[in-house]
Amino acid sequence: MSSDLDNLELTYKKIYEVSVQIAQLIDRKIYTELITFLNKKEQLFKEAGKLLERVTANGEDTSKLEEICLKIQKQEQANIVALTDVRENIKKELSKAAKNTKLISAYSNTELKQGNILDYRQ
Numbered sequence: 381m382s383s384d385l386d387n388l389e390l391t392y393k394k395i396y397e398v399s400v401q402i403a404q405l406i407d408r409k410i411y412t413e414l415i416t417f418l419n420k421k422e423q424l425f426k427e428a429g430k431l432l433e434r435v436t437a438n439g440e441d442t443s444k445l446e447e448i449c450l451k452i453q454k455q456e457q458a459n460i461v462a463l464t465d466v467r468e469n470i471k472k473e474l475s476k477a478a479k480n481t482k483l484i485s486a487y488s489n490t491e492l493k494q495g496n497i498l499d500y501r502q
Contacts, residue, residue, distance in 0.1 A: 382435070384431050384434045384438070385440050388445065392445060392448045392452060398424065402418070403458060403459055406459065406463060406466065
């Protein structure tokens, strides 16, 4: 086994760990930290791409990496589903807020025509 193949396996394991951390952040509703982990994952994918090119150029057997790749794929799919649910909930809340804002603005333009005891002109 070459060092490139070992490094590729290690990089895939790091990608999986970051994906699991992203899932934990989603579960705990800590969305502000997601961008940091997504950027880290993107860098790891770039690194893995370079390593994969070298491994395939050398004609090495990558079949032992299938298991970790499947784990990554399943975790990423779960993250996508979770974030899609979050997005749908946010859309619902925005819709409710928009309706409330429309109601408030519709009624705020009407002036109350009631006299005030201290206002002698009315």
